Amino acid sequence: MPPTSPLLLGLELAGAGAHPASWRRADSRAEDLFTAGYWVDALRAAEDAGIDLAFLPDSFTLQTAGAIGRLDAVAIAARAAAVTGRIGLIPQASVTHTEPFHLSKAIASLDFATKGRAGWEVTVSAGEAALFGRKPEQDGRSRWQEADEAVEVVTRLWDSWEDDAEIRDQATGRFIDRDKLHYIDFTGAHFSVKGPSITPRPPQGQPPIAVRAADPHSVRLAVHRADLIRIAAPDLAKAAATRSELRAALAAAGRDPNRVRVLLDIDIHLAATVDAAAAEVAQLEDWLATPAPATVFHIGTPAELRDILREVENECAADGVVLRPLALPAALRHLPALAPTLRERLGLPRPANRYARA
């Protein structure tokens, strides 16, 4: 089944870049990583380049190498809300230690602040229990089972106010119609939540949910609950196969596969020439050797990356991609050359000039 709409372009903004040595580049702006300027500039550059979705990874753990330290991803998205206008903002937020009630209103409020551009990438936290000291470390099954409950709670809370619950009825003095507010009365193995939310239903109703499908537990959650499923694959053929499997699983779960987008991670490093890109990556690896990328990668020019994107589309390898720059500021400089034209977005080829000689 071919993708039903233009290829979605996502960008993951992981600090100085996905490569842990990226901060050592002269252009890394490593000194600015904890300032708003760094993030606002990056998100605006991505938006100007035509990127549809910005993914903001997050974790409570301190990195073991490279540029350490991390601002709260929802906070970064909120900080950028009023100074961006089109790009979707999808912060990661873990549900292992964070209350679903808090998450629900945080993402709903991001949706209000962006006028309908918020999303949420659901994650779980491994190895962070000691930071909270509230409950013992859980295994993968328990974490994702809890996540499943959390997503249920969050999405119910988003619906706990009907869209027209605020009535401002002067005659009866009622600000709201309480019949349009609903207790969610959720009880699960990990928590129970009464509701309703304190935040009205957000502009999108249900902000899109993204899940990275990486193991049987997360795949299960993705198939049942995600609007955007992120995958990693060694090549486009494998990606296409994974997409087909996911679509079959979606259908089996009673969901319309055409309403869920599968996004393929592509690790990138862009430069004006292939040689320059290769030399720059060699430098990064020389500073700090890293394992080979676990997904499709591209080290080269933006034009070649456009070819790869076309291939992704033609081979139905995915409905979109999430570009993961090894070095973020460097990639941002080259993104404009990547921007698809309106015709491309519509899936229309660029026609030959009728007067040009064949």
Place this chain on the structure above:
Amino acid sequence: MPEQRPRKQIHLAAHFPGVNHHTVWTDPASGSQIDFDSFVHLARTAERGLFDFFFLAEGLRLREHRDRIHDLDVVGRPDTFTVLNALVAVTTHLGLAGTINTTFNEPFELARQFASLDHLSGGRAAWNAVTSSDAFTGENFRRGGYLDHAKRYTRAHEVVDATRALWDNWPADTLVIDRERGVFARPVTPVHFSSEQFEIDGPFVLPRGPQGYPVQIQAGDSDEGREFAAAKADVIFSAHGELADGQRFYRDVKDRLARYGRDRDDLKILPAAGFVLGDTTAEAHERAHHIRRQQVTPQTAIAFLEQVWGRDLSAYDPDGPLPDIDPAEDVNITRGRVRHAKDPRAIADAWRAKAAAEHLSIRELIIATTARQQFVGTPREVAVEIDRYVQSDAADGFVLVPYLTPTGLDEFVDKVVPELQSLGSFRTAYTGPTLRHHLGLRHPHDSSPANDSTGQSRHGTEGVRAS
């Protein structure tokens, strides 16, 4: 009046009304309580008026009245951190204060959220720590509502101590960022925080924010609450607005500071206050009366009465006399933040006496008894009155609560602020970048006040600066 002492400078904050019954939502000028543009409007107005900070209250469960969701209140509020971070983009100096309770949040997460806000805002974050943990609110959280009042303040102290330990985890020289040698940061030694209610182990994930610690606000009134404030807070948001009451509270709390080795100026007391302006005194009072009637609708009057009587009084005429029946034993008719009448019989008797003496209907009585601190008059009169309260130590300033969202502060900023400035009691420009600076508070890792003449450059070396 105080003699021979320099004129105290007034601190002002703007409260965005959350769940309440004093927003006049029936006014044609009343806008959205939830659209982000409303928050932008109030914040920008406050900054135009050179206010110290913008303030959000918190309530984590919708109130119930007679076992159903209370539908007379203005309700619907956003997530505090999300709104404050988003407002950073449309303001440059204004402090951003969030009420976040210590019972339904975890220290590590809170520490990171406030540190993120402080970094992203370049030092404008403030945290109003409240304890608010009835089992009713607890039903929305997995921790539940098991903490009694005393335990809640134990937890509050421990949460604040834990967040401070985490904020202090990266010493000032942690970040190295040496590209040549490939050293980004010195190793961070994990925090081990152990207390009655917490066991936290691990490194924090952020350098110290521009303010060291965000400005700490407190808003409880009990003895424990006041003690908590004296030990840890930079600002008290109080309900003691009236002059004599305010002076008593002010003296009480400031007297407690010495016990913790703190100066009287280390804690600012800012009561909540409303205001109504007019071109003449008479017009202002007329407006105030009109506003009070809109705030206390016939239905709201009955609901208030029911909170004391503890029973269904919907059959009574709000424009008629008080009920002749006695209050019920169980008065918990409204659930969620409300001050329950401790002795409903006594209150009912007092109200009956007052209503009889002053010939008041139910609604008129409620209008008279639920009034909050309010400055009413011409802009000049209001300015003089606010200044009098501050100079006579009833307050260090006020948290203004407009009755209209989001334009309710416009008139104050346009007309009263210039009057306060002409009295010499209010700044004419921001003189520093951080909220600590606006409030004249010390940096937690520095012993001299923030806005002495050398304060600014000293702060420039602390932590990581936002651009």
